[in-house]
Amino acid sequence: MSHPSTRISRLAEKQSASRAELNALLDATPLATIALVRDGHPVVFPTGFARIGDSLVIHGSTGSPWMRAVADGAAVAVSVTTLDGVVVARSAFESSFHYRSAVLFGTFDVVGAEQKTAYLEALTDTFIPGRVAELRPSSRRELAATMVLRLAIGDDNWSLKVSGGWPDDPEEDVAAGAWAGVVPLATSYGEPRRAPDCPAEVPTPRSVLAMTGELANHRR
Amino acid sequence: MSHPSTRISRLAEKQSASRAELNALLDATPLATIALVRDGHPVVFPTGFARIGDSLVIHGSTGSPWMRAVADGAAVAVSVTTLDGVVVARSAFESSFHYRSAVLFGTFDVVGAEQKTAYLEALTDTFIPGRVAELRPSSRRELAATMVLRLAIGDDNWSLKVSGGWPDDPEEDVAAGAWAGVVPLATSYGEPRRAPDCPAEVPTPRSVLAMTGELANHRR
Numbered sequence: 001m002s003h004p005s006t007r008i009s010r011l012a013e014k015q016s017a018s019r020a021e022l023n024a025l026l027d028a029t030p031l032a033t034i035a036l037v038r039d040g041h042p043v044v045f046p047t048g049f050a051r052i053g054d055s056l057v058i059h060g061s062t063g064s065p066w067m068r069a070v071a072d073g074a075a076v077a078v079s080v081t082t083l084d085g086v087v088v089a090r091s092a093f094e095s096s097f098h099y100r101s102a103v104l105f106g107t108f109d110v111v112g113a114e115q116k117t118a119y120l121e122a123l124t125d126t127f128i129p130g131r132v133a134e135l136r137p138s139s140r141r142e143l144a145a146t147m148v149l150r151l152a153i154g155d156d157n158w159s160l161k162v163s164g165g166w167p168d169d170p171e172e173d174v175a176a177g178a179w180a181g182v183v184p185l186a187t188s189y190g191e192p193r194r195a196p197d198c199p200a201e202v203p204t205p206r207s208v209l210a211m212t213g214e215l216a217n218h219r220r
Numbered sequence: 221m222s223h224p225s226t227r228i229s230r231l232a233e234k235q236s237a238s239r240a241e242l243n244a245l246l247d248a249t250p251l252a253t254i255a256l257v258r259d260g261h262p263v264v265f266p267t268g269f270a271r272i273g274d275s276l277v278i279h280g281s282t283g284s285p286w287m288r289a290v291a292d293g294a295a296v297a298v299s300v301t302t303l304d305g306v307v308v309a310r311s312a313f314e315s316s317f318h319y320r321s322a323v324l325f326g327t328f329d330v331v332g333a334e335q336k337t338a339y340l341e342a343l344t345d346t347f348i349p350g351r352v353a354e355l356r357p358s359s360r361r362e363l364a365a366t367m368v369l370r371l372a373i374g375d376d377n378w379s380l381k382v383s384g385g386w387p388d389d390p391e392e393d394v395a396a397g398a399w400a401g402v403v404p405l406a407t408s409y410g411e412p413r414r415a416p417d418c419p420a421e422v423p424t425p426r427s428v429l430a431m432t433g434e435l436a437n438h439r440r
Contacts, residue, residue, distance in 0.1 A: 003261065004258060004259070004261045004263050009284065009285050009286075010280075010281055010283065010284045010285075030303070030317075031301060031303055033253040033255075033264065033266075033299045033301065035253075035255030035262040035263070035264040035297065036262050037257050037260065037261070037262050038224060039224070040257065041223065041224045041257070041295055041297070041325075042255040042256050042257050042262055042295060042296060042297040043224050043255070043297050043323075044253065044255040044264070044297040044298070044299040044323055045299075046253075046299055046301040046319070046321050048316075048317060060230075061230055063229075063230065064229065064230045065229050065230075066229075075261055075262060076262060077255065077261070077262040077263050077264040078264070079253045079264040079265075079266055081251060081253065081266040083250070083251055085410075086347060086348060086409075086431070088348055088351070088412075088427075088428055090355070090356075091355055091356060091358070091362070092340060092341070092344040092351070092352065092355055092358055092362075093358060093359075093362040093365075093366070095344060095347070095348065095351070096268075097250075097268060097347075099266070101266050103263075103264055105261075120312060121312070124312040124315060127306060127315070127317075128306060128308055128315065131308070131312070131315070132312065134398065135310070135311055135312055135398070136310075136311060136393070136396070138311070138312055138313060139313075142311070142312075142313040145313075146313070166415045166416060166417075167415050169417075173356070174417055176356070177422060178354065178355065178422070178425075179414070179418055179422045179423065179424055179425050179428065180414075180415040180417070180418045181412050181413050181414045181415045181418060181424075181428070182412070182413045182415070183409050183410065183412045183413075183428060183431050183432070184409065184410035184411070184413065185407060185408075185409060185410070186407070186408060186410055187405060187406070187407050188405075188406060188408065189306075189403050189404065189405060190305075190403065190404035190405070190406055191404070192308075192401050192402070192403045193401050193402045193403075193404065194399070194400075194401045195386045195387055195400040195401045195402070196386060197386070197389075197394055197400070198399055198400045198401060202397060202398070202399045203399065204399055204401075205398075205399050207308075208308055208399065208401070208403060211306070211403050212403070
């Protein structure tokens, strides 16, 4: 498969070849940003995703023009990034972020009818762990209206850049005595809010209770 | 300027034309994902940014190949997205996210030497409010190594999609009595961690103290 280089040009020492680190990042955030080329122009679409085994899986309406282009084999670049902290150095120049950033290249395949339900259930249980068991099954109409697409995570179609160190100030700045360090950034769930059309006597389900507190799969 | 359509195809009722809402989103997160076309392929780069007036501003090394391509006038699509909550509906089909998603099109301009310092200071004070006043000025060498690029936020080169409502379950699912609601998602700073080469007697600066607790510009 032909795709752009996965060799990182800048700060190449931050490139990671670790599949485990890649998987950890993909499992830590549900948001991917998908770029493709339309009429020669770059276009970009944020969407929820889940890693299911060796695939990055997205879903959406069969009526979505960009998903149809992707289903038809448009080449994509997929960005998945978390900001994990602010690096407060002794100069503006050395200040930066802790981040983890993956880019994946390739084309998506359409998940066929026989696997669609299993993939959709895996997506739902990634976004809301345990929710599938609490819900009615998807209807035939819902399944027909939904497209599921899968990008294979191969050996060489991704890059990963991880920035996680302390500020790297030159000696004279350290000697000058300013404070330096890192302020962590974390995403967490707040208190669940009941929908106005949901009577107070309906108990909050286990899946939702399990989400509160620290975002479980964002823990490091 | 020729650029892709900013009319949203799917869930068009979620499109917002509010510049104030756009600015609020751009001010709520420091992460942008920038897509461009290289050799006919989409490529994508996450980077820190700040809104400075009517511009979306990024910076980086003069040695960065993708930034040089952008400085040379490559057409870009810029995505800025926050996930604000998980919509827990009574079916998988209706479950979704609360999100705010902006896409901006155009080309970046290079910020000239006479404005570079002011833009870099605004970037630093966006990422770490109040930090510039605590730091030595940037050196001539640092300024020369840094490129600052600005994308004009015009009247018609952006789209904004906001999803913020309650689950929209059909009547029969509401009647069946499952719980429904929203679990908010929020990003916050953790306790600052002092660098190993920063002696304990150096006081934590006001800028860092001000970051702790809820992420100030992420409050809604």
